[in-house]
Amino acid sequence: MVKKTLKDIDVKGKTVLVRVDYNVPMQDGKITDENRIIQSLETLNYLMSQDAKIVLFAHLGKIKEEADKAKNDLAPVAKCLGEILNKEILFSTETRGKELEMAVKNLKPQEILMVQNTRYEDLDGKKESKNDPELGKYWASLGDVFVNDAFGTAHRAHASNVGIASNLDSAVGFLVEKELKYIGGAVDQPQRPFVAILGGAKVSDKIKVIENLLPKADHVIIGGGMAYTFLKAQGKEVGKSLLEEDRIQLAKELLEKAGDKLVLPVDIRVADDFSNDANTQVVSVDEIPVDWEGLDCGPASLEKFAAILKDAKTVVWNGPMGVFEMPTFAKGTNGVCEILAGLDDATTIVGGGDSAAAVAQLGYEDKFTHISTGGGASLAYLEGSPLPGIEAIADK
Template sequence: MAKKIVTDLDLKNKKVLVRLDFNVPMKDGKITNDNRIVAALPTIKYILENGGKVIAFSHLGKVKTKEDLISKSIRPAANRLAELLEKEVKFIPTTKGPELEAAVDALKPGEIMMFENTRFEDLDGKKESSNDPELGKYWASLGDLFVNDAFGTAHRSHASNIGIAANIGEGKTAAGFLMEKEIKFIGGAVDNPTKPLIAILGGSKVSDKIGVIENLLDKADKILVGGAMMFTFLRALGKNTGKSMVEEDKLDLAKSLLDKANGKLVLPIDTVVSKEFNNDAPHKTVSVNNIPEDQMGLDIGAATIKLFSEEISNAKTVVWNGPMGVFEMPNYAKGTIGVCEAIANLKNSTTIIGGGDSAAAAIQLGYASKFTHISTGGGASLEYLEGKELPGIVSISEK
């Protein structure tokens, strides 16, 4: 059945708990990338415009020491949200207690407040991360409705998502617009894709993508493999991989996946190699059949970019997770750029980036606007692509 979304709720005069994913990168107390805050604006604005009282909250990093209570305050995110909304966001520097309760009671329709980093509750016994029953019950007691817009934590069973959902009351939990998009695009690509479906997988480890590969082998028309994980597959085929990164304990698994794929797994045919993991070191492109013993592969080569681009050109649905090389170094970013360009040039296709480094690469390279959807959740999108049920999505009320 379809999940409730925020538009299915009667918001007027209601206290609406809104779980956001404001786990943004920070340096010296300042936000270095506010994409996740910007992405949450449609849901927040909709609730405010429809007479709801927004009680916003999110985690920020992991909280292990008392010093983290200072360095990982979510106040800077609340301040940035106020700037983007162009209205006051009252910040409450605690996660429970009389001050928070009084602020909630004082809220008027169309007003918004935010309370402190939910992970502050982890300092004494991991109450948030272990879904402490009393904490979920307490947070639920603060509101009338619960809107979950934090896909980035949908794969976690925390007090701030499933704990609240379990206690807020039947039919009172809904997805925000951002969560709705993730369900629609990533869930749709896995469950009911428009064919041909091409999956592109990169990154460093086969072990990170085993579940994705196994799930997509039954659904995708082709799976293109790049990044360091390609060398584990190449070694499994008996090829010399030089000093390239290889998961020696996953060679048998890689071989079994290749056998099961029956030609659906497409491996690179050339690679850019160097003796050093260094952008300025000498490098060259070689066939995957001729990788020198003293060199490591750091990107896919031009022939592979052409091969992958041809495969992508036929796609009606594309799912991409993981860069093709060490894209942070300009000399080894060409594979990732080539894949980005091939996907960006598609017309009338659904194109999805499954979060993480590939999302960062597309944004950094200026291709973000060319994709149908860029996931806000790295780990969550991977588990969704694996076909797993995500607790944060399961806990949302059915329509």
């Protein structure tokens, strides 16, 4: 996808509509992780340096009923952005109408206006989430050009990305450009050896990713809950571990097709209860007790993974190796994180979501080449699925 980037369009002195991903975690009205806001600053600072008048569109949470509006109000996000930039951020409490139109019209160069949560429009027939053409056209009428810098919503066709882009000259912002460069480059033109590490609960969540990456990667390491479906497909006892019975045949077919390329754990940390305080033991994958469940991979598995990864030049990691939310079962996920953090000569990419959370918990953000801001979007990209929010942007 060779799309226009921010420096391919003239933004000097223009009113620039920017879709950002400010769907940040909130607790008691306070933002608990500012990373998505910080990731947008490169684009915003560039636009300000060009004397652009900036109008920000973003969503926060889901709006299913009137009561959801108060807890998903973007005003605290605007305040946080202002504190980070040390600058007043203007705020429109409306998503359409005279107040918004006048606020945009009165903008001066370098000023930033944030529009209220785009999903407020979902109370009236899901107009944002279903990409209502009239809404996209209306929002587009407010500006001169459109910049999509929200990779986290790129796998969705919404009025605030696809709708606006369909009606204006458009480009991707610096953050989206970076996401496409690293994730797209890793999948389509990797330096080899190329290793993919896929974790998470279910095979069904990652089927397309496995199928897309198997022909491209030198190794695909499988961990997390979905490993037990593959172990069962090999005829092993998995006890009370997470198992997708209806995916066993598919797992068999993938194992046959992949051969040595698909790498499974060799030992498992099992527990007698789904609890951080459960009794645990580490057993071979051939010796999982009938009444116990696997909740993490064991140390021998990490050694096996490390041996494969030590020569890797490109690594993509998506999904935890166990129930990492419980410290007792976070050793596999943390271990993979530490192995990747120690690879000095490799391009290491984390595909958002739980993997990115694990990297942040361990304080290893600076040790990775790229940490994606979009879990669902990066997963779709790894699957080879279309990203409507990017496809709608003008080609170079």
